[in-house]
């Protein structure tokens with residue numbers, strides 16, 4: 243399920259959706275000056291990562307969905323695992339988790355969005371090499 247060639251591979255490893263070799267992001271997820279900065283195109287296969295201006299606005303819907311799932315999961319887990327947790331503590335833990343995870347979730351939503359629109363091609367690198375010679 244997570245092998246090369248699946249969208250999960252690209253999403254989990256933050257790799258180019260097209261060839262799954264090149265890096266998708268400019269730097270590490272928690273490099274706060276470059277959070278979510280995407281390369282213009284793949285360094286390995288030349289696939290464009292920005293199909294049109296504002297392409298990644300759609301990733302906000304993905305981020306929203308992930309955020310809702312995260313909040314519900316945390317809320318359920320904390321309620322089940324601990325007795326008598328006050329609402330204040332519950333909210334504080336959830337807000338803190340979201341703040342800490344925001345750079346990761348932001349990047350995650352972008353690569354999921356890119357994977358919806360950029361298809362994988364196992365021959366992407368071969369095709370590029372043929373074109374170059």
Ligand SMILES: [Zn+2]
Pocket residue numbers: 258259260261262263264284285286287288289366
């Ligand atoms: Zn690529």
